[in-house]
Amino acid sequence: MPILGAHMSIAGGYEKAVDRAAQIGCDCLQIFTKPTTQWHAPPIYPDQACRFQQALQKYQLRHPYGHDSYLVNLASPKKSLWKKSIDAFVEELHRAERLGLRWLVFHPGAYVEGAAAEGIQRVIAALKEVFHQTEDLKVGGLVETTAGQGTMLGHCFEHLAEILAHCPTPERMGVCFDTCHVFAAGYPLWPRHAWEHTFQEFERIVGLGQIRAFHLNDSVRPCGSRVDRHAHIGQGEVGLAPFRWLLQDPRFQHVPMYLETPKGVRPDGQDWDQYNLALLRQLSEENM
Numbered sequence: 001m002p003i004l005g006a007h008m009s010i011a012g013g014y015e016k017a018v019d020r021a022a023q024i025g026c027d028c029l030q031i032f033t034k035p036t037t038q039w040h041a042p043p044i045y046p047d048q049a050c051r052f053q054q055a056l057q058k059y060q061l062r063h064p065y066g067h068d069s070y071l072v073n074l075a076s077p078k079k080s081l082w083k084k085s086i087d088a089f090v091e092e093l094h095r096a097e098r099l100g101l102r103w104l105v106f107h108p109g110a111y112v113e114g115a116a117a118e119g120i121q122r123v124i125a126a127l128k129e130v131f132h133q134t135e136d137l138k139v140g141g142l143v144e145t146t147a148g149q150g151t152m153l154g155h156c157f158e159h160l161a162e163i164l165a166h167c168p169t170p171e172r173m174g175v176c177f178d179t180c181h182v183f184a185a186g187y188p189l190w191p192r193h194a195w196e197h198t199f200q201e202f203e204r205i206v207g208l209g210q211i212r213a214f215h216l217n218d219s220v221r222p223c224g225s226r227v228d229r230h231a232h233i234g235q236g237e238v239g240l241a242p243f244r245w246l247l248q249d250p251r252f253q254h255v256p257m258y259l260e261t262p263k264g265v266r267p268d269g270q271d272w273d274q275y276n277l278a279l280l281r282q283l284s285e286e287n288m
């Protein structure tokens, strides 16, 4: 049985994210530790972290992961923004640690100008500094596969491999594999032989063992579009079959999988996350 959950809002308190996740039937959840459009947020007090942990225990929710803010750009060619991003990422790791999150998912960043290779070198240098400054923490970072919109790095498996290869503390780094992003980046997920080839390529270049999380999203835009637009499961260009293959793959049964599909209520009145989770569970049990 795969471990399934969703990204949840922290509106009203961290424990509220857990309450909501439990209500819709999550096994695991991902949160932002602060508003994603702000550089700074008030500190997390011990009682807030305690209520969050108590809620996790109450509902037996596992794998609470964090996702960093969208302002952070570890690949920025602007020295001031690059430094600000390092400071913000260090702060986010501290917030995640305080809440007891094991991993913080982050995007490699956008190189904006010049060559992609230079951007990757800036990401590597930034991560060296970040991990050096946080060597007393347990929480690690998961670099996410991206759709490669604009100058965003991480749409080639080679980008991830290079970032991982230069991380000074490999035990604190891994990968978050987003199905929408990988597909939009140009790696096909169907038909079956193409799905297998994509995962063979990931194994060869990065290593499947590096995958510590999946983001389960369908894609509004086609394979190779390099546009990042999440669709509900089975309602985009990916379709249902690749999710069935992924959910039934024995190699990924221990890797938590999080929905990041649009929130809201379906025309039939059902919560979208609840619907998508039920659909994923059904796919995980269907005969192929």
Ligand SMILES: [Zn+2]
Pocket: 144, 178, 215, 260
């Ligand atoms: Zn994602």
